[in-house]
Amino acid sequence: MLNPTLISSSASFLHLRWPGTPLRGIAQLPASKSESNRALIIQALAGGGTLENLSDANDTQLMQRLLANQQAEVFDAEDAGTVMRFLTAYLVITGKQAKLVGTARMYQRPIGVLVDALRQLGAQIEYSGEAGYPPLQLKGWNPALDAEEPAELTVRGDISSQYISALLMIGPMLPAGLRLWLTGKVGSRPYIRMTQSLMQHFGATCRDLGEVLEVRPVAYQPADYTIESDWSAASYWYAMVALAPAGSTIILPGLREHSWQGDQAIVGIMDQLGVATEFFPDGVQLTQKAPAASVEQDFSDCPDLAQTVAVVAAALGVPVAMTGLESLRIKETDRILALQTELAKFGARMEEEGEERFVVKSAAFQVSGQQIETYHDHRMAMAFAPLALRGPLTVQAPDVVRKSYPRFWKELERAGFSTDFR
Ligand SMILES: O=C(O)C1=C[C@@H](OP(=O)(O)O)[C@@H](O)[C@H](O)C1
Numbered sequence: 236m237l238n239p240t241l242i243s244s245s246a247s248f249l250h251l252r253w254p255g256t257p258l259r260g261i262a263q264l265p266a267s268k269s270e271s272n273r274a275l276i277i278q279a280l281a282g283g284g285t286l287e288n289l290s291d292a293n294d295t296q297l298m299q300r301l302l303a304n305q306q307a308e309v310f311d312a313e314d315a316g317t318v319m320r321f322l323t324a325y326l327v328i329t330g331k332q333a334k335l336v337g338t339a340r341m342y343q344r345p346i347g348v349l350v351d352a353l354r355q356l357g358a359q360i361e362y363s364g365e366a367g368y369p370p371l372q373l374k375g376w377n378p379a380l381d382a383e384e385p386a387e388l389t390v391r392g393d394i395s396s397q398y399i400s401a402l403l404m405i406g407p408m409l410p411a412g413l414r415l416w417l418t419g420k421v422g423s424r425p426y427i428r429m430t431q432s433l434m435q436h437f438g439a440t441c442r443d444l445g446e447v448l449e450v451r452p453v454a455y456q457p458a459d460y461t462i463e464s465d466w467s468a469a470s471y472w473y474a475m476v477a478l479a480p481a482g483s484t485i486i487l488p489g490l491r492e493h494s495w496q497g498d499q500a501i502v503g504i505m506d507q508l509g510v511a512t513e514f515f516p517d518g519v520q521l522t523q524k525a526p527a528a529s530v531e532q533d534f535s536d537c538p539d540l541a542q543t544v545a546v547v548a549a550a551l552g553v554p555v556a557m558t559g560l561e562s563l564r565i566k567e568t569d570r571i572l573a574l575q576t577e578l579a580k581f582g583a584r585m586e587e588e589g590e591e592r593f594v595v596k597s598a599a600f601q602v603s604g605q606q607i608e609t610y611h612d613h614r615m616a617m618a619f620a621p622l623a624l625r626g627p628l629t630v631q632a633p634d635v636v637r638k639s640y641p642r643f644w645k646e647l648e649r650a651g652f653s654t655d656f657r
Pocket residue numbers: 268269270317394395396397400422423426538539562
């Protein structure tokens with residue numbers, strides 16, 4: 236069978252068009268890659284259990300392949316932050332000596348906070364390139380940990396929550412558990428809570444005691460878990476409903492009202508940008524409503540939604556003030572710079588007004604054949620694609636979506652977009 240992701244894999248450009256009718260239908264979402272990649276690490280540590288609905292995202296397929304070949308000498312995390320960070324901690328705790336490599340961009344994404352913490356636990360890790368960044372050489376694990384008292388670590392929370400999740404997940408394997416003190420402004424908190432919830436689902440004990448997170452030395456137990464659909468991926472369908480002609484509505488199966496994913500925050504944000512959500516037992520229906528006159532939003536807990544929201548607000552002409560964007564500069568690309576550059580092609584501006592506060596404003600926003608650069612960032616492609624509902628648009632390197640949503644373009648075709656891959 237033809238792999239749907241291969242159809243576009245060699246394309247340099249995708250020309251997207253919308254016929255002008257209302258947008259209606261059921262869109263299939265990928266499963267959450269954040270839940271999937273945690274569940275895979277925990278399942279490997281638990282030694283069993285069944286995972287249903289694992290994500291088809293490259294980040295998850297990659298994690299699965301790497302965990303299936305643990306005797307490897309080199310582990311290539313490609314551009315997947317969770318793979319690089321979670322696997323580093325996993326390989327340390329399972330005593331592997333190996334090299335961890337990735338893309339050129341991965342070598343610009345810091346990992347020093349995690350390496351310092353693992354070294355304190357007894358890991359021997361060397362930097363093969365620049366100190367503080369991958370690639371890493373894991374040289375062994377000589378824990379000198381107290382059998383009675385939990386290991387105590389102090390970790391900055393203001394760079395990436397993935398270091399904290401990585402450390403929490405190996406906590407049950409330490410002789411007396413782990414006490415993790417967080418310093419600085421902790422970002423992406425819901426991802427830390429998601430880690431705790433999944434750990435608990437697999438029998439571990441991980442408690443949030445305010446300033447400190449405590450993991451007891453209680454072993455993981457094999458368990459079954461069904462991964463929820465991905466709320467970050469859902470955000471692009473919210474954007475489409477917000478920008479589509481009157482009378483548009485979309486059903487998204489597999490989303491839960493009580494979710495472990497912080498990006499469910501899209502429900503409240505898009506309620507202000509013209510999309511109402513109705514929950515059903517297995518999913519949601521999105522319909523249109525009037526947007527607010529202006530929006531203020533802190534993205535500290537949901538950084539992956541920032542691009543979607545900036546583009547929709549600019550296209551609607553609703554001024555939006557955005558805070559909590561600090562981590563955007565060290566993701567797949569510098570997402571602030573990328574947004575500023577690409578929004579400018581439509582006459583919209585994203586300007587820093589005061590410290591770490593960005594305001595997106597636009598007048599006479601027009602979509603008329605612009606070409607969007609994607610900067611090796613899946614979210615740049617998916618956040619700008621909904622603009623095709625307002626006029627013809629070209630997306631450069633469309634295959635970038637495979638990182639989290641390989642079927643994205645297929646789903647757009649099913650919804651009625653015309654796609655021309657060149
Ligand atoms: O733990 C996770 O699954 C993730 C945490 C977030 O990263 P940061 O903690 O670096 O903000 C998020 O941006 C990323 O897409 C996935």
